[in-house]
Structure formats: structure tokens, C-alpha cells
Amino acid sequence: MAAKNAARAIDALRRGWPVHVGKGTGMTLVAIETGSAAELFSEGKVKGILLSAARAATLKLANQFAAADTQLPVLIAAPSDLDATLALAIADPSLDLRYPYKGPFAALPLEHAEAAVAAMELAREAGLLPAFLLVDTAAEATLVPDELSAFQDAGALRIAARARLPVSAAEDAELVAYRSTADAADHVALVVGQRDGSPPVVRLHSECLTGDVLGSLKCDCGPQLHEALHQIADAQWGVLLYLRQEGRGIGLVNKLRAYALQDQGFDTVDANIRLGFAVDARDFSVAAQMLRLLSIDEVRLLTNNPEKVAGLEGEGIKVAERLPLKIASNPHNAHYLATKRDRTGHKL
Ligand SMILES: Nc1nc2c(ncn2[C@@H]2O[C@H](COP(=O)(O)OP(=O)(O)OP(=O)(O)O)[C@@H](O)[C@H]2O)c(=O)[nH]1
């Protein structure tokens, strides 16, 4: 039941439908980017706007009521001239240069802090900006905050299908597809070669449509993917996990917003924070489960990211060795790579 309510709430938010979040009393919210219907404004149904702490800080609102906890979301009163355009400009930091003059805004006391925090997490799960209209309308779905973690844990992962898949880097390969209730996207593992008794060379690759498919020069994902496949093929036994964690877990649309912020001078870390997300919203426990379903409990891990090593070890997969994955930089990604080294501890 709990997982169903969370799934319904995520679906409703993506469709622009109101969701009630809270135990008993709480807040009825619509996501600004999908649910800013004109009638809500014209009929006076919008009572306020709920923003992430980071967004509120940018709008100079953070501490009016949340002095004790600057990480808490902030509720503001609906400005008298609020319409869909202004709501989106308030919600989306990547539009700040286009709509520089907003406010002043008045913060309201946040009565339902737990519900507000759950709403932020719901937005991330839905791939939406963490910014909501507080509305006075009937809700299409109801979520009690605790139900969200039940939903996120409910991902009993299983292998759904597997088949031989010769690829250009390795002819002797098999693609294994997984399903879980918690993820709409199906993760896959490319298993290369045959078990030889040693720990396999493993790469955890997070989806990057722009880099993997389009050859984006803004990141190192595409070259890393190909280099990893070649190193695994050279080792003759290994696994590439292709994890559907686009944009370090914030989704493609929000990653493009982060790119728009980077074009305004924010680095990859600050762009995520300004959008109201964690610097890295990924959870590597799913990777550990995927390996375990392949009967692998020890790996040689291709990564520069200490969080991946810690994430797997924390889930009981032994990392016998960390193998660096060095890629030459280009003028478009040099700053991104330097930020990963200097701010997120990547060993480059
Ligand atoms: N939010 C956000 N995500 C990005 C950005 N650039 C790349 N990504 C995503 O970052 C992820 C790439 O991470 P990985 O290749 O797994 O690597 P990593 O965590 O840097 O660690 P390595 O194993 O050392 O490569 C992909 O999901 C990309 O879509 C960005 O500027 N912002």
C-alpha cells in the first residue's frame, strides 16, 4: 500500500495533478513545472509556493522562518500578480537571467516540515524541479511521508531477461536486464567473457544520454564508457553495469537545467545545489544488488570516484582493487573534470 501511494503521487505530480502530502493534515501541492494551470491562479486557489532551501536562499528567503534548520524547504505567500510564468521563474534558477526582477517575497511559517521534505524527494523521483504551488483543491493522490522510504526500499530487484549480445568491444558478451518495482527504468549489465576465478573488472556507469549517445564534450561519460568496455574486454572477464541514473540521479531535464546554470558560470556542484538537489543523488546499492544477482561479491572497480568504492563496500561487495579510468580532457570539459577532482574528491 505504502509503495503504491508513493508511485501514484509521483505519477500524479508528473501529470500536473494535486497531491496531498502529510499525515492527517498536511499540504496539497502541485509541481510548478507541470501543474501551473491558469484556472488555479484565476480562481484564487493558490495559497503559497513551496521551495527548496537552496532556491529560497538564492531568493534571499532562507532564514525568515527556518533559522534553526537552513536545509528545510521554505513556504512563501503567493504574490498578488502570480501566474504560470512568474511561478516558473520563481521555481527555476536556470531562468534567473531571463527574469531577474522578482519579489520581494514573504515567507510563511512551515507547519508541515516533514511533508515539505518528502515533497522535495518526490520531485527528484519524478524528475521535476523541487518547487510546488500550495493549493486549495481536491487531491488526486495522497502520500504519508513515511511511505516514500517504503517505496524506495521496495525495489525487490530481479533478473528479467538475458541474451547473448556481441558488441564491438567484446564479441563474447551477454546483456542481463533487471526489473524492480522502485525504478521505472530498467538497469542492465553487460557481462563480458567467462568467470575465471578472479574478481571481475567492473564498471558502474551512470546513464548520460548527452555523453553516451550524442558525444557531448561537456563531460567524460562517452569516452569513459568506451574505455571501460575495452579494459573489461582486455581482462577477458568483467561486467559493465549501465545504471539508469541520468544526471547523477536528477534526471535528464534537470541535468539540462544544471547545464544552463553552468553556462551562467556555476560549476557542476553548485548547479545541482541551486536547483535544490544533492550534489550526487545516486544510490549505488542497486549496483551491489545487481552484482549479487550475478553471484559476484568481489570486484576490481574501474573508477576515479571514491563514493562508488564506499557505496559498494557499504553494501557488502568487496573492492579488491580500484582501477583508475583516465580520459584526456577537452576544452569543454576541463573545468568539469577539475571540479570533480577539487570538490567531489575524484582521483584524477
Ligand atoms: N547533475 C549533473 N549530472 C552530470 C553532469 N555532468 C555529467 N553528469 C552525470 O554524471 C553521471 C556520470 O557519472 P559517472 O561517469 O558514473 O562517473 P563519476 O561519478 O564521475 O565517477 P567515475 O567512476 O570516476 O567516472 C552521469 O549520470 C551523467 O549524466 C552535470 O554537470 N550535472
Ligand SMILES: [Zn+2]
Ligand atoms: Zn556525461
